[in-house]
Amino acid sequence: MNRRHLLGLAAALPALPHPARAQERFPTHPVRVIIPFAAGGSTDIMARLCAQMLTDRLGQPAVPENITGAGGMIGAQRVLDAPADGHTLLAGTPGPVTINPHLAPRMPYHPLRDFEAVVFVGDSPAVAVVRRDSPIRSVQDIVARAKAEPGKLTFASAGIGSFAHLSGELFKARAQVDMVHVPYRGTAPAVTDMLAGHVDTMFENYPSVQSYIASGELRPLAIGSARRSPLVPNLPTMIEEGVPNYDSSSWFGLFLRAGTPAGAIDAVNRAINEGLRDQATIARLTTMGVEPIGGSPADFKAYVTRRFEETGALIRTAGITAG
Template identity: 45%
Template sequence: MPASPTFTRRRSLQAIAAASMAALGALASPAQAQGSFPNKPITIIVPFSAGGTTDILARIMSQGLTAELGQPVVVDNKPGAGGNIGAALAAKAPADGYTLFMGTVGTHAINQALYKKLPYDPVQDFVPLTRVATVPNLLVAHPSQPFKTVKELIAYAKAHPGKVTYGSPGAGASPHVSGELFRSMTGTDLLHVPYKGSAPAMTDLLGNQIAIMFDNLPSAIQHVRSGKLRPIAITTAKRSPELPDVPTIAEAGVPGYEATSWFGLWAPAKTPADVQARLYAAIVKVLKDPAVVKKITEQGGDVVIDTQAGFAAYIKAESAKWGKVVKDSGAQI
């Protein structure tokens, strides 16, 4: 029996309406997908062991970003090879905004000069978001060591070539290059002992297994305050407000010496622009929170907020600077 004209007309209208809804849905779905970010947990890869400055800063940021983004932001420590292992993992992660990388001057400005080949490209494989903080490095010694000043350390090292061991969070980390710069500028023969992060190196220093250490101030300051370590000098051009009685290496006997560590956040290359913008806005808001500023300052750091373009330019300049330092010092991996 043929369908009535009314029934046919109703079916046609329904089909047109369904097709229109499908078309609208297809048009809306990209916007909905973009607008829904984030809708699952975010991971910050840290390329050093727990307890070091990179880890400390990442955990401060993860707490703030969890509150700001409404999703858990967790820290995943992937130490080894001076930060190269964690950096390579982050570089190969999906570019969807759910993996971030807390990198350093080492991973993005020093390692390319120290290592013959990296398992990642610090420029091509990442999109820079912003620096998070800059911190001085601190030269500290076990209290049993027979030197208390930079001049006494230099004299002792020259009298005992190859016998003074200095630890660092890893080959290529800024404390390592700080030590190499010190060695080259003072003509001393210090023996570098690299670790997979600041925490294991600090454990050995506290146990007097190594004599001295160049470490980021946030990682070392608690042990200085407790009296477990002897502060010798700060690597930056100016003294730290957190340790005002500790001289700079330059004023303590090595004119022209200066080294600063910095830390920042990156996303994998090709992360969508709108996701980058969402992440950048959230990170900046966290870094402007007085409570976060206080936490970082109390650790001996200074909060830094860059534009994304400004951060990219800064990385380029730092790569040239530290590349020259590595070449002049003769440091090799």
């Protein structure tokens, strides 16, 4: 076949998209960041910060949108109802991704099957706290008292199946103690009752009690991460305090619907990773009590999968039910 025939054949063939051009077409219109919780909370603040990172780097505005209800599941479903083109993101947290699926077996989606993990944005460790005038001075005191009088010490949470509830159940399992869970309708009433002396302790994520710690109303005993946190480097870990294999943290990340093109996933991942290297962003997250993480989609998927399995095992062992 001569050169003229080759040119004629090439002209007759349909143009094939170039991989680089396919990536350049994302985004083609504004991106939505679905926040499955109410405005004003830590998830909302984190999601809006991510929306700004995306707006600054993708060439299209990223618009945060609060869609609440059913512990975050309604917002998550809204992402699945949107086209798998990368333009509708889920601001994900443990609740709708790694906790609720084990408490609501009939939920309409499976997070590991129906979502693509895009980027691990930040992590906030659990922290054991007591009121400032509590006679409990350390984690060892909690363990000693709980073993001396099983079922007498109480720990508060923001509700059944909440992060603070599971962090407390993990403490019971790892320390091998018997404590009574007292659920509330949110963190604020739980802290109020603890300050009044009605409950003994709480295992809440650090940002939720950071202001109470700063004011001196609550006294931190230990951090729940596997290693000391740069957020509070002088605070020992639960493991250092004698609670083996204790690791509880409330993570935040972005997800897309499964089947989203790799180019869109990579573009969002790259934009957030660039944003997390910005010193002003790092400072803001640290002030909020969040440790910036970043990394690849594969890194985040592996992390979420591990947390999903660990959370399911804890819920089954502790016999936690939604009703």
